[in-house]
Amino acid sequence: LSHTAPIELAQTAGGTQPFWSPDGTQIAFFADGKLKKIDLQGSPPQAICDAPSPRGGAWGPDGKIVFSGSFRTGLEIVDAAGGAPSPLTKLDEARHEKSHRWPVFLPGGGHLLFVAQTSEAGAKDDASTIEALSMSTGARTRLIAANSSPLYSPEGYLLFWREGALRGIRFDARTLAVSGNVFPVASAVGLDANELAYATVSADGTLVFLPGTIAMRSTLGIVDRAGRRVGTVAESVLVEGGLDLSHDGTRLAVGITAAGARDTDIWIYDLARGTSGPLTFEEGGDRYPVWSTGDTHVLYANDGRNDGVLYRRSADGRGTLEQVASTASGLWSYGLSRDGTWLVAGIVTGPTSFDLMRYDIGSGKTTPLVQSPFDDVEGALSPDEKWLAYSSDHTGRREVYVRSLDGDTGRWQISTQGGGAPAWRADGRELYFVTAQGQLMAVDVQAAGAFRHSPPRMLFEAIFNNGEAYDNGRFYAPMPDGQRFVVATLKERTTSLLTLVTNWTTGAGK
Known part of the structure; x- marks a missing residue:
């Protein structure tokens, strides 16, 4: 912190959720579906183990790393030198726990803090808790009701995010007991979609946090096959739930x-009339819209209960809301069959993380379409329903299959050099995807008999606003003839400077 300029560590592109080794000489982080580590002397990163959809890690004084490698499982433990991880905690099914995440070691390494999550932050009846775990016995001690990454201050405080602010409570790390009242520490502290509070505390009690949230506003536009803007749908909107174009190309459903x-x-958004308005008003977030055959209804996932309950509403807003699909953990739709009886659904399961399933609406039966230990996402059903395009990171890099x-x-x-977000032309003769560099690629498809395709070719490059790495929402859609595309491109990114606070404990809890 004595230097004004940050120092970039080589070969860490795409790295997230960094945490320090106990001696401060190395940094562990997640990238390319792996838990990795790197020293500060310029050596290349070393892969430790697989971590397909991580939710935090902590490096203990005994050379072990505890981490959440898949966000629908318990915590795992692995040697920092590398190897196969072992399960450390098990989800409590009686409490309907769905994730253990954001571990933090307490002094000495005999215990750690973590979040036992039952719902997404802000969900109705959220019973998530911050708990302490004994590394020797596995005993869990419930500390406080909260759904955010915990922080431990050596001055004797447990910090956590609640209702837009960083808050604290007195905490004895020896007896694992909290005392006194919850008190505010810093207002308007950022929290990401995975319940990570944008704050950290050093060994001497210095607090650093990021105020507010990171907003990435989009321009919804229409471009031709060369990427030239030929129309504007909305100049500046916050797209946080994907988009889907009606089959006739006249209306756009967007999670705003x-x-x-x-x-x-x-x-x-009515593209012909130039009008727009909200379709849903339910409690919780409504995301990932999908048009029905005939464009009469819109399906979408609501996360008020879990990862998603699917509802259907008339596209003109009339009629009653209808629940279409639900599972214990939740799901979201990537596409609906032509007869409306089944859909391609995204589901998260413990051992296999993100999977693609067939969900039969009448019976509620789920049948695996793509299931592996890696992230299989972004399912796109071909117009003739014979083929499924999707992306997976089973090679360590996301590719389209x-x-x-x-x-x-x-x-x-x-794809040959990485890619995601596949989408079909209406006649099924062309398939599109986007590279990590923001290139929209096209592939000619001949699917009569055996499946054949041409090499990918670039149509145009754009600064797509594709949200977070594991966002399930689409950020572009081809018009039926494939001659134009609706795209969400980055309009602006707003954030704040980091704030450093000392002596924040003065008067704490009084």
């Missing part, structure tokens, strides 16, 4: 967080 709104709602839905076990890799 409007000014003053408590959460994300589905908005409908196509597999048959007719019982054939064949799988074809479409």
Whole structure:
């Protein structure tokens, strides 16, 4: 902190959730579906183990790292030198726990703090707690009701995020007991979608936090195959729930967080009339819209209960809201069959993380379409319903694949240098995807008989606003003829400077 300029560590592009070794000479982080470590002397990063969808880690004084490698499992432990991780905690099914995340070691390494999560932050009846775990016995001590990453201050405080502010309570790390009243520490502290509070405390009690939230506003525009703007849908909006274009190309459904709104709602943009308005008003966030055949209804996921309950509402706003699909942990839709009887759903399960399932609406039965220990996401059903395009990171880099839905076990890799967000042209003869560099690629498809495709070719490059790394929402959509595209491009990114606070404990809890 004595230097004004940050120092970039080589070969850490895409790295997230860094944490220090106990001696301060190394940094562990997550990237490319792996837990990695790097020293500060310029050595290349070393992979420690797999971590497909991480939610934090902590490096103990005994050379062990505790981490959440998949966000629907308990904590795992692995040697910092590398190797196979072992389970450390188990989700309590009686409490409907769905994740253990954001571990923090207490002094001495005999105990750690973590979040036992039962719901997404802000969900109704959220019973998530911050707990202490004994590393020797596995005993858990419940400390306080909260759903955010915990922080431990050596001056004897437990810090956590609640209702927009960083708050604290007195905490004895020896007896594992909290005391006194919860008190405010800093207002308007940022919290990300995975309940990570943007704050940290050093060994001497110095607090650093990021005020507010990071807002990435989009311009919703229409571009041609060369990327030239030919129309504007909305100049500056906060797209936090994906988008989907109606089959006739005349209306756009978008997950928008409007000014003053408590959460994300589905908005409908009439591209011909130039009008727009909210379609949903439910408690919780409404995201990932999908149009029905005939464009009469919109399906969407609401996260008020869990990862998503699917609802259907008439696209003109009339009629009653109808629940379409639900599971114990939740799901979201990537596409609906032509007859409306089944859908391609994204589901998160413990051992296999993100999976793609067929969900039969009448029976509620789920059948795996793509299931692996890695993140299999962004399912795109071909117009003839014979093929499923999707992205997976099983090679350590996200790539686009196509597999048959007719019982054939064949799988074809479409992208060659990384890619995601596949989408089909209405006739199924062209498939699109986006590279990590923001290039929209096109592939010619011949699917009569055996599946065949051309090499990818770039149509244009854009600064797509594709949200977070594991966001399930689409950020572009081809028009039916593939000659134009609706795109969400980055309009502006707003954030704040880091704030450093000393002596914040003066008067704390009094």
